[in-house]
Amino acid sequence: MIVALQDDGKTLDPHKAADAASMHLIENLYSTLLRYSVQYGEVEADLAERYDVSPDGRSYTFRLRPNAVFHSGRPVTAEDVRFSIDRIRQLQVRAAQFTAVEAIETPDAHTVVFRLREPFAPLVTYLAHPMNAIVDRDVVAANGGNLDRADAGSGPFALVEWRKDQRMLLRRNDQYYIPGLPRLARVAFVPMPDATARTVSLRTGEIDLLLDVTGRDEKVLRPLQHLAVQSVPGTFWEYVGINTTRKLLDDVRVRQAIAWAVDRDAINRVVKLNAATLLDGGLIPPGHWAHADLRLYPRHDPARARALLESAGVRPGELSLVMKVGSAFPYQVAAGQMVKQQLREVGIDVQLLSQESGVFFEALGQKDFDLTVCGWVGFVDPDEWTYELFHSTGKWNQQGYRNPQVDTLLEQGRRTTARETRKQVYAEAQRLIAEDAPMVFLYANDQASAALPSVAGFNAHPTASTIFLRNASFSNTPAAIAAASPEPGRAVRP
């Protein structure tokens, strides 16, 4: 099966990869303790066939599958799990996900115990992140600690060769722990940077599966009878960021005025060609268990915005703001232009500054902006969606947002393992955040993929993960489709 990507990856090291393209290449080489389920927000068993949480929420015990082996043929052991988590913490990129882990114990070859400093509910989701992979420590040692071009995995596919910018070729791992999977003998990932080349290649049958289908591509591909386009609300969401530390923008009424003045629907229509799901309340999109159906800003209301500005004592034309956007994200530049126009209608002047991405992200990190249009991608646990962005000590709290009540809720959400309590906590936190409006949430982009009709069993996932390739096959008969879904993995929520 030939799968086209927009870009080639930079590295094959799961613990270093930070870009989507690298993750696509890596995730089928490796297994993780748990893995994302087709149902967004849920995790299921992978290398760990089951796990238990101690009543105080500070100890997680994982029982490894006895039949899981690395591509080198060596069995996966508890020691490899400990080694991998230590390596993740050393390499920094995702170290923050394991700060709560105090110690990892390996009472026997197939049991791993995570001891935590304090209860930390997102741990299971983080362990399912495809890049928090369990690596073969012997292969790491043999490569001098460097996995940039090596395969140290136990995943459904093994590396044959990677010719940078040309193709990455994988073969079926015949020793995979689920007998009968994967179904495909070989998978090739081919990077195609040009949108026309990508869609034409699919239409001519040159490739079998196209990931990361944009809204514009979708408009071209969907009407074609001989192609199958799948689309789900994705994790790539975008917002108008408001620097709450700036004069006048520190007034909640001014921020709410901006939230009412922004016409999400119009921006979605023009910029996204309607291929996005509007976020008119909280930021966690529909389909996720932590989605809160708030509808705080159900429609664009400039009159209400003007009234709020007046009550805050802001005269028309008094507020003049600089909006920074990244020139590498043309759709955000376009959204910024529309927001500028919409804010002018309520008497706010905006100067749009489009900057190169390095400069842009540095400015956001230094809180050197009034407004921005930006986005995040890849969140799964509600803690990922909220803590670092909206807690007053959050690493990425670029808006300088501060609300003690929200801080308390976000801390509580981390410490509570009970699903129902977490659901309420995050619904309340999302309501407070949306009301305070440090960000005007715009939309969650649909995550779409397109395939030839002969491709069966591949599920588009909100995170854009390709881990479902292990269930994919070429025989698109009703029997094959039934066999491929639902997922053979079992849900393991305790």
Next chain:
Amino acid sequence: MIGYLLRRLISVIPVLLGVSLVAFALVRLVPGDPVTVLLGPGYSPEEAAVLRERYALDRPLPVQYLAWLTRAVQGDLGHSFFTGEPVVKAIVDRLPVTLELAAIALAFALLVGVPLGIISAVRPGKWLDHLARFGGLVGISIPGFWFGAILILIFSLNLGLLPSGRFVHLTDDPVENVKRMLMPGLALGTAVAAVAMRTARSAMLDVIGQDYTRTARAKGVSERGIVFRHALRNALVPVVTVLGLQAGYLLGGSVVIEQVFSLPGVGRLALQAISGRDYALLQGTVLFAATAFVLINLAVDLLYARIDPRIRDARR
């Protein structure tokens, strides 16, 4: 001749030193560095400081430049920040693709552009001349990336004649390789062919108007003999000069064309280096392009001497 060559080669050294300094400085003058790219939206000043120290990006710029230059003169251009691959290897791996692309483009320019220019000059004002001049104007005006996309739509999608989107190495399957390189070569070569056509036409017109051509005609030399024995050789000097300068265009144009046709060449490598602020890789590709450009121009100078003995004599 050998003395001349040596003198020219030595004069290349300060040029390349200058290029290396400019490449080094320019990429650092632009705000943002590999660390800001690595962290992306997750940028936090504290983490950035830790990473900058780890990758020695916090050292003074002159120290960084001298360290890089010392290794560069020994043939070590450093390692890519993101892939860890040696820069020299990255360039050498991708060079054949870019060379093949440039060769097809240049061949197209020589085989189509130059003859059209000659025919057009020999029959000025005739319909073929008008057609060639119109074609030349169009060829220069249309951007390569757009023409590339149109070629894909026509030849891949509508006619199904040529495959696109994937690269196949010459050593893996020569026939498939040529099929996949034709459209990119054409897209890149059209503008060069147009320039070659216009230069050849005006040079030929100039030569045909000279006294010696009239003399040859008066002596009863056939029209064919005038064109091929007398005029063409004299008209070739400006054509070769212009094509030599077009080498720069071919290197620059390959950046865009390789992107459109998903070709793993040096141009795409340079583009990735720029967007990733991959300092060592970018300095390496810029230095490589500058060296290539200087050497091509040297080769053009040497070619003059072959075409026109007067230039050879003047150098003595």
